[in-house]
Amino acid sequence: MAELVFFTGTMDSGKSTLALQTDHNYTARGRRGLIFTRGDRAGAARLSSRLGLEVNAREVFDDTDFWAEVHAEFTGGRTVDHLVCDEAQFYSEQQVEQLARLVDETEIDVFAFGITTDFRTRLFPGAARLFELADRIEVLQVQSLCWCGARATHNARTVDGVMVTEGDQVVIGDVGDDRAAGVVAYEVLCRRHHMRQMTAATARRRSAADPSLWE
Numbered sequence: 001m002a003e004l005v006f007f008t009g010t011m012d013s014g015k016s017t018l019a020l021q022t023d024h025n026y027t028a029r030g031r032r033g034l035i036f037t038r039g040d041r042a043g044a045a046r047l048s049s050r051l052g053l054e055v056n057a058r059e060v061f062d063d064t065d066f067w068a069e070v071h072a073e074f075t076g077g078r079t080v081d082h083l084v085c086d087e088a089q090f091y092s093e094q095q096v097e098q099l100a101r102l103v104d105e106t107e108i109d110v111f112a113f114g115i116t117t118d119f120r121t122r123l124f125p126g127a128a129r130l131f132e133l134a135d136r137i138e139v140l141q142v143q144s145l146c147w148c149g150a151r152a153t154h155n156a157r158t159v160d161g162v163m164v165t166e167g168d169q170v171v172i173g174d175v176g177d178d179r180a181a182g183v184v185a186y187e188v189l190c191r192r193h194h195m196r197q198m199t200a201a202t203a204r205r206r207s208a209a210d211p212s213l214w215e
């Protein structure tokens with residue numbers, strides 16, 4: 001039975017790496033897949049992992065119709081055994097429904113990868129629909145850590161290391177505190193520190209200002 005599987009985790013938890021590994025393993029066994037992504041940091045129509053691997057992919061746009069994309073492959077005489085769909089949180093609800101229909105009606109496996117919640121801890125539309133429709137939800141096994149050492153569960157958006165809570169839901173960016181001044185970045189945090197809006201830089205500043213914290 002084909003499956004719709006949603007692999008999810010915080011930013012920087014290895015989702016794109018797993019997406020590439022999944023496609024590699026299936027392709028190595030003679031299965032043909034299509035790779036899709038939307039808004040990868042490496043640019044349009046690329047799927048990139050922080051481990052350095054990067055491949056061509058099909059960019060998903062607002063008007064992308066997965067059913068039509070696969071249908072065009074079949075009518076062109078090309079088989080499709082699986083789809084790898086990265087940054088799936090950015091897909092529309094309709095696009096996730098098309099993926100579910102492909103699984104059910106054409107027996108194509110769909111492996112979707114993406115974060116669950118945005119910088120305000122709200123579900124992305126694509127992720128919400130995947131939670132509603134997927135046969136399986138798989139949480140990435142490699143743990144990302146908050147600066148405090150606890151498991152990171154949430155994505156914070158920062159400017160100069162300070163967490164922001166206002167802004168567009170979608171702003172493509174990367175984790176790390178080495179961004180240029182004023183540039184949006186992201187940091188993964190445990191829930192406690194996300195709720196307290198305490199990033200690594202904020203904690204550093206606070207401990208420097210209050211040495212008694214460590215006495």
Ligand SMILES: Nc1ncnc2c1ncn2[C@@H]1O[C@H](COP(=O)(O)OP(=O)(O)O)[C@@H](O)[C@H]1O
Nearest residue numbers: 010011012013014015016017018049050051142
């Ligand atoms: N220099 C490195 N050495 C070992 N592992 C690394 C290195 N850089 C990144 N990684 C691994 O890559 C992961 C991020 O992979 P990536 O697929 O880009 O994440 P995601 O798609 O979830 O944002 C990190 O969690 C870490 O495990």
Ligand SMILES: Cc1cn([C@H]2C[C@H](O)[C@@H](COP(=O)(O)O)O2)c(=O)[nH]c1=O
Nearest residue numbers: 011012115118119155169170171172173
């Ligand atoms: C939290 C959050 C993230 N994004 C963007 C930032 C990145 O471009 C992607 C996540 O990519 P990754 O491979 O999982 O690191 O999502 C965003 O647009 N809005 C947010 O709130």
